[in-house]
Amino acid sequence: MTRRDFLKYSVRGLVAATVGTGVFNATAAQIELVRVPVKIRNLPVSLQGLKIGLLTDLHSSSIVSSRLIKASGDLLLSEKPDLIVMTGDFVSGATKFLSGSIGQFKREHVTRCAEALAHLKAPLGIYGVLGNHDFWSGAESVETICETFTRQMGTVWLRNRSVTLNRGGASFRLLGVDDYWEESCSLSAACRGIEADSIRILLSHNPDINDDISLSGKRIDLVLSGHTHGGQIVMPIVGQPVMPSKFGQKYRAGLVRDGDRQTYISRGVGCLLAPIRLNCPPEVTVLTLT
Numbered sequence: 301m302t303r304r305d306f307l308k309y310s311v312r313g314l315v316a317a318t319v320g321t322g323v324f325n326a327t328a329a330q331i332e333l334v335r336v337p338v339k340i341r342n343l344p345v346s347l348q349g350l351k352i353g354l355l356t357d358l359h360s361s362s363i364v365s366s367r368l369i370k371a372s373g374d375l376l377l378s379e380k381p382d383l384i385v386m387t388g389d390f391v392s393g394a395t396k397f398l399s400g401s402i403g404q405f406k407r408e409h410v411t412r413c414a415e416a417l418a419h420l421k422a423p424l425g426i427y428g429v430l431g432n433h434d435f436w437s438g439a440e441s442v443e444t445i446c447e448t449f450t451r452q453m454g455t456v457w458l459r460n461r462s463v464t465l466n467r468g469g470a471s472f473r474l475l476g477v478d479d480y481w482e483e484s485c486s487l488s489a490a491c492r493g494i495e496a497d498s499i500r501i502l503l504s505h506n507p508d509i510n511d512d513i514s515l516s517g518k519r520i521d522l523v524l525s526g527h528t529h530g531g532q533i534v535m536p537i538v539g540q541p542v543m544p545s546k547f548g549q550k551y552r553a554g555l556v557r558d559g560d561r562q563t564y565i566s567r568g569v570g571c572l573l574a575p576i577r578l579n580c581p582p583e584v585t586v587l588t589l590t
């Protein structure tokens with residue numbers, strides 16, 4: 301085989317493998333329900349088995365349908381989570397490279413996203429933090445998202461603060477920060493006033509918050525994130541060469557351990573730039589504490 305033949309067949313093989321392993325047009329039928337047991341040190345007996353439903357990166361826009369968003373909510377509810385958390389990028393924000401119909405902020409994208417999820421309910425409530433895209437269209441976008449989701453589904457926003465949640469006589473702290481790329485992100489504010497021995501679960505759109513956690517020396521038991529979309533387009537062999545993270549591939553998707561701290565990164569539901577996912581289906585996650 302000549303070198304030219306070798307290259308020709310290699311390229312053909314790569315294309316075949318790419319297409320063959322699955323281009324998803326991000327439809328409701330393609331959503332994967334991912335169940336993740338998470339072992340937490342010193343977890344009180346009453347919190348064992350606690351189910352956390354995680355929705356992230358809905359990216360409500362002209363390329364992400366209400367049907368897909370509603371189907372993600374339906375799937376989550378079918379697991380009967382004790383609480384529901386949403387970790388940002390409710391919309392696709394306006395940027396230099398995302399102008400026009402995809403990136404321009406439109407109130408209707410927020411409204412239809414909240415309407416599609418209005419049926420969500422959980423005994424311990426619904427909590428949210430904002431992602432980079434939610435901030436990128438400015439104050440109107442942030443205010444509209446917060447106000448609409450609170451009105452439609454009673455979402456409690458954790459903007460650099462925490463709440464105490466109780467179950468069966470035991471409690472834990474649920475913390476949240478603004479998006480890591482925003483000046484307003486403050487881990488120290490979120491941690492203010494928390495008890496030394498509390499179980500701590502942090503909502504952060506961007507998993508890179510791990511850098512701040514490590515530098516601060518604060519103990520966080522579990523971080524719940526999205527942001528990376530799992531790569532969204534994942535090529536065989538090549539993988540996902542560009543990741544929006546200072547840690548490269550480390551926090552692309554799944555459960556990642558840093559000492560005693562664990563971070564779960566969901567691939568999210570929606571899409572950016574094009575309504576396509578390759579080898580990376582939309583995800584709804586249910587984490588069970590053990």
Ligand SMILES: [Fe+2]
Nearest residue numbers: 357389527529
């Ligand atoms: Fe996103």
